[in-house]
Amino acid sequence: MLFIFFKRLQTIMFCSAVLFAVCSSYAAELKTLELLRLRTAGDMHHVQVIALFNENPDYKIILLANPARLIINLRAAKFTVQQEKIRLHGFLEDVRYSMMSDGYSRMIFNATSGFKLEHITAELVQNQIWQLVIDLVSVSEMEFQRVIQKQQSQRDSAKKRGDKIQKNQLKNRLFTVVIDAGHGDFDSGAIGVSGILEKEVTLAFAKVLRDLLQREPNIHALLTRDNDMFLRLNERIMIARHYEADLFISIHADHINVDSLRGVTVYTLSEKSSDTLEELAEYENKKAALLKDFSSISDFSEITDILIDLAMRETQAFSIDLATRIIDSLKKGNVHLIKNPHRYAGFRVLQNPDIPSILIELGYLSNAEDEKKISDPQWQKKIAVLIAESIRGHADMHMWKKTSFLDCDGLYMCIAR
Numbered sequence: 001m002l003f004i005f006f007k008r009l010q011t012i013m014f015c016s017a018v019l020f021a022v023c024s025s026y027a028a029e030l031k032t033l034e035l036l037r038l039r040t041a042g043d044m045h046h047v048q049v050i051a052l053f054n055e056n057p058d059y060k061i062i063l064l065a066n067p068a069r070l071i072i073n074l075r076a077a078k079f080t081v082q083q084e085k086i087r088l089h090g091f092l093e094d095v096r097y098s099m100m101s102d103g104y105s106r107m108i109f110n111a112t113s114g115f116k117l118e119h120i121t122a123e124l125v126q127n128q129i130w131q132l133v134i135d136l137v138s139v140s141e142m143e144f145q146r147v148i149q150k151q152q153s154q155r156d157s158a159k160k161r162g163d164k165i166q167k168n169q170l171k172n173r174l175f176t177v178v179i180d181a182g183h184g185d186f187d188s189g190a191i192g193v194s195g196i197l198e199k200e201v202t203l204a205f206a207k208v209l210r211d212l213l214q215r216e217p218n219i220h221a222l223l224t225r226d227n228d229m230f231l232r233l234n235e236r237i238m239i240a241r242h243y244e245a246d247l248f249i250s251i252h253a254d255h256i257n258v259d260s261l262r263g264v265t266v267y268t269l270s271e272k273s274s275d276t277l278e279e280l281a282e283y284e285n286k287k288a289a290l291l292k293d294f295s296s297i298s299d300f301s302e303i304t305d306i307l308i309d310l311a312m313r314e315t316q317a318f319s320i321d322l323a324t325r326i327i328d329s330l331k332k333g334n335v336h337l338i339k340n341p342h343r344y345a346g347f348r349v350l351q352n353p354d355i356p357s358i359l360i361e362l363g364y365l366s367n368a369e370d371e372k373k374i375s376d377p378q379w380q381k382k383i384a385v386l387i388a389e390s391i392r393g394h395a396d397m398h399m400w401k402k403t404s405f406l407d408c409d410g411l412y413m414c415i416a417r
């Protein structure tokens with residue numbers, strides 16, 4: 001448990017470090033790239049382009065045909081020299097500057113004949129002044145076409161490599177949902193008015209939901225148990241941790257002395273239970289036990305507290321997002337819900353500090369109508385479809401937040417998106 005927690009803590013610390021690095025580089029990038037000076041030299045055979053920037057230009061070069069052009073791709077840049085009349089040499093006849101819609105910019109040189117790249121350098125020549133030097137050599141039309149073709153095939157193979165990497169990344173990044181069928185074996189859970197056992201309906205429902213989620217291309221769904229076996233609450237959590245779950249859903253069916261009460265309830269973790277004081281007291285006890293696990297790493301003291309708190313806050317926000325989506329979806333599907341269907345409780349299975357967790361009570365086995373519905377495969381399927389839709393929406397949002405692909409268009413431009 002502690003080892004896993006440490007692993008998680010390392011991940012959180014690593015993420016914080018990454019976040020810091022990202023923030024730092026972002027701050028550095030706030031300085032706009034500026035083209036300070038542009039000049040050319042040469043003749044009809046050889047042309048040198050010399051451009052001075054206030055920062056590392058981080059350029060990408062591309063050649064285009066019909067007409068022959070030299071393109072310098074840059075991140076968003078200010079072209080201070082734009083107003084100046086620049087004298088161009090040799091086969092270069094015109095220069096334009098453009099801002100692309102995606103926030104990048106370009107310098108475009110038109111040429112009167114085909115050419116190829118001979119040499120490129122970019123170096124810091126003075127304090128804060130970067131010099132980009134591009135040497136171009138005139139070539140025959142036939143050779144120019146070959147240069148363009150070679151460039152295209154390099155771009156295609158780089159794109160293929162990029163696509164492959166992206167596919168692999170996606171494969172490794174399936175959104176993992178662990179579904180926990182409540183109770184099992186000698187722990188039958190609640191007993192319905194006609195004798196239906198909670199452990200049986202929770203397992204049946206968990207399997208239906210698992211099968212539906214498995215059809216989703218970006219979701220990997222697993223069960224904590226797929227037969228009539230007993231699992232401790234801790235073991236259920238450990239299974240979710242073992243699979244590095246992005247989501248943990250515990251399925252139950254309730255029982256109460258008020259036999260008219262019926263409807264679905266969705267629980268998320270809270271420090272305050274929205275139910276009875278006894279449950280709250282029980283939760284406090286459990287929380288104390290949970291904190292005891294963490295106290296052994298009190299050497300990290302303040303930073304540990306902050307990191308656990310951050311992890312729990314984010315986890316809590318994700319849990320609430322999913323609970324809200326499920327309730328909205330069930331409402332739209334005209335499913336009977338209890339009054340104030342999103343409730344808060346300190347159930348042990350919800351106490352994963354870093355895995356968003358919810359607990360769904362499918363209804364009340366103490367109510368004849370609910371019992372009939374909960375054990376009806378058609379009703380189970382209908383509810384599972386609505387829940388699976390909510391999970392898909394939640395997963396998309398979650399994956400989008402986590403996604404930060406670097407999409408490289410060949411050798412010429414990388415766009416972080």
Ligand SMILES: [Zn+2]
Nearest residue numbers: 182189252253
């Ligand atoms: Zn239960």
